[in-house]
Amino acid sequence: MNLLIIGSGGREHALAWALSRSPHVSRVYCAPGNGGIADDLRLDADGTDFAQVEAIVRERDIGFVIVGPEAPLVAGLVDYLAERGIAAFGPSAAAARLEGSKGFTKDLCARASIPTAAYRRFTDAAPAKAFIRETGAPIVVKADGLAAGKGVIIAATVAEAETAVDNILGGQFGSAGAELVIEEFLEGEEASFFALVDGENVLPLIAAQDHKRVGEGDSGPNTGGMGAYSPAPVMDAAMCDRVMEDIIKPTVAAMAADGTPFRGVLFAGLMITGKGPQLIEYNVRFGDPECQVLMMRLQSDLLPALIASAKGGLDRVALHWSEACAVTVVMAAEGYPGSYAKGEVIGGLDAAAGVEGVQIFHAGTAGSHGEIHANGGRVLNVTATGATVSQAVERAYRAVDLIDWPGGFCRRDIAWRALARERTKG
Ligand code: AMP
Ligand code: GLY
Numbered sequence: 125m126n127l128l129i130i131g132s133g134g135r136e137h138a139l140a141w142a143l144s145r146s147p148h149v150s151r152v153y154c155a156p157g158n159g160g161i162a163d164d165l166r167l168d169a170d171g172t173d174f175a176q177v178e179a180i181v182r183e184r185d186i187g188f189v190i191v192g193p194e195a196p197l198v199a200g201l202v203d204y205l206a207e208r209g210i211a212a213f214g215p216s217a218a219a220a221r222l223e224g225s226k227g228f229t230k231d232l233c234a235r236a237s238i239p240t241a242a243y244r245r246f247t248d249a250a251p252a253k254a255f256i257r258e259t260g261a262p263i264v265v266k267a268d269g270l271a272a273g274k275g276v277i278i279a280a281t282v283a284e285a286e287t288a289v290d291n292i293l294g295g296q297f298g299s300a301g302a303e304l305v306i307e308e309f310l311e312g313e314e315a316s317f318f319a320l321v322d323g324e325n326v327l328p329l330i331a332a333q334d335h336k337r338v339g340e341g342d343s344g345p346n347t348g349g350m351g352a353y354s355p356a357p358v359m360d361a362a363m364c365d366r367v368m369e370d371i372i373k374p375t376v377a378a379m380a381a382d383g384t385p386f387r388g389v390l391f392a393g394l395m396i397t398g399k400g401p402q403l404i405e406y407n408v409r410f411g412d413p414e415c416q417v418l419m420m421r422l423q424s425d426l427l428p429a430l431i432a433s434a435k436g437g438l439d440r441v442a443l444h445w446s447e448a449c450a451v452t453v454v455m456a457a458e459g460y461p462g463s464y465a466k467g468e469v470i471g472g473l474d475a476a477a478g479v480e481g482v483q484i485f486h487a488g489t490a491g492s493h494g495e496i497h498a499n500g501g502r503v504l505n506v507t508a509t510g511a512t513v514s515q516a517v518e519r520a521y522r523a524v525d526l527i528d529w530p531g532g533f534c535r536r537d538i539a540w541r542a543l544a545r546e547r548t549k550g
Contacts, residue, residue, distance in 0.1 A: 129154045129157075130170070130171040130192055134505035135413070137157075141483065141485065154167070155170065177205070200217035212434060227245045244306050246289075261284070264278055315356045316333065316334060319390050320441075322433050322434070324385065358541075371394075389409060421445045423445060426443075456502050457532060484506055485507055487503055488503045
C-alpha cells in the first residue's frame with residue numbers, strides 16, 4: 125500500500141521513517157515534507173487545499189492518509205476524505221475540537237468529572253478582569269482557539285493577566301482569541317501521554333516529557349518543544365493507569381455519547397500535581413518532538429494500529445515498546461522562537477547519523493541529500509536511544525557536535541530531570 129503523510133515537521137519525518145518499515149507499505153509520500161524525505165516522495169501540497177489532497181490520493185494510488193498537524197484536522201480534512209471514500213488517520217473536525225477549542229474541552233471535563241484546573245470562559249474584558257481581580261495571581265489566561273502554541277499566558281501578577289485579556293480579545297491571535305479561558309495555575313511536573321482511539325476502544329501508547337522553554341534550566345519563552353525523552357520517569361505504570369481511568373477513558377466515552385466519537389491519537393498534556401494527574405490540555409495529533417522518541421522505542425508495525433484507529437478494531441491490536449531510553453535534541457535557528465535567518469547550508473549530517481543509536485529527523489530543512497539547508501525555526505531533531513538516559517543523551521550530543529551549522533543552537537540540558545533521577549537511583 126502507498127501512504128500519504130500530511131505535514132512538514134520532525135514528527136512527520138519520524139512517522140515516515142517508522143511506517144516505511146511496515147511490510148505492508150510500498151511508498152510513503154509526504155506533503156509537503158522536508159529535506160529529510162527523498163525527492164521523489166515529497167509532494168507539493170500542505171493539507172489546506174482538500175481537493176488537492178484528494179487529487180494526490182487518486183494519482184499516486186494512496187491507500188491511507190495520515191494527517192500530522194492539528195490545523196487540517198480542525199479544518200475537517202479527515203471528514204472531507206471520508207465523504208469521498210478515502211481512509212485517513214485522525215479525528216473529524218467535531219472531535220478535533222478537543223484541541224481546537226480550550227473552552228469545549230474544559231466544559232467536557234466539567235461534565236465528565238475529569239481532573240483539570242478550575243476555569244471560567246469569557247468573551248468580554250470587563251467580567252474577565254473582575255474574575256482575575258477576585259481570584260488573584262498567579263493565574264493563566266488562554267485564547268480559546270489554535271494559536272500555534274502561543275495563546276497561553278502564565279500571569280505572575282493581576283496586571284499581567286489583565287493585559288493578556290486586552291491583547292487576546294484585542295486580536296493578538298485573530299479569531300482564535302474571540303473567546304478566553306481563564307484558569308487556576310497548577311503546580312507540578314508536566315508529562316505528555318498518548319493513546320490511540322478508534323471511537324470506542326483505547327490503546328495506551330507510552331509517555332514522554334518535552335522541554336517547552338527555549339533556554340537551559342527551562343527558562344525563556346515557550347517554543348513548540350526543544351527536546352523530549354521517553355520513558356518519562358514521573359509516568360510509572362500506576363500513574364499511566366490512573367491517567368487512563370480518570371482522564372482518557374471518560375473523555376472517549378463522553379465524545380462517543382455526544383455523537384462525535386474521537387478517532388486518532390489523543391495527546392494529553394498533563395500536570396502531575398500533589399493531588400494527582402490533572403489535564404492541562406488535549407492535542408489531537410502526535411506531539412512534536414515527542415513523536416520522535418515514541419517512534420524510536422516502537423518495535424511493532426505502526427500501520428495496522430493507525431488503520432484500526434481509523435476503521436475500528438483497536439481492541440485486537442497490541443504494540444510492543446523497547447525498554448531503551450530515547451532522547452531527542454532539537455537544533456533550532458538562532459533567534460527562534462523569534463525571527464531567524466533561513467538558507468544556511470548544514471554539513472556533517474552523515475557523520476552525525478553514523479553515531480551508534482542515532483537517527484536524525486529533519487524538521488525545517490529544505491534541499492536534498494548532500495545539500496541540506498535551514499528553512500525554519502526548529503530545524504533538526506537529533507535523536508538517540510541508549511540502555512540508560514545518560515547513554516542516550518551522550519550519543520545525541522555526540523551527534524549534535526558533528527553537525528556543522530554555525531547558525532544553529534540547541535539546549536544542552538535535555539532530559540535533565542530523568543538524568544537526575546537516574547543518578548540518584550544509581
Ligand atoms: P498549553 O498550550 O495549554 O499546553 O499551555 C502551554 C504551557 O503552559 C503548558 O505546557 C504549561 O507549561 C503551561 N500551562 C498551561 N496551563 C497551565 C495551568 N493551568 N497551570 C500551570 N501551567 C499551565
Ligand atoms: N511538543 C508539544 C506539542 O507538540 O504540542
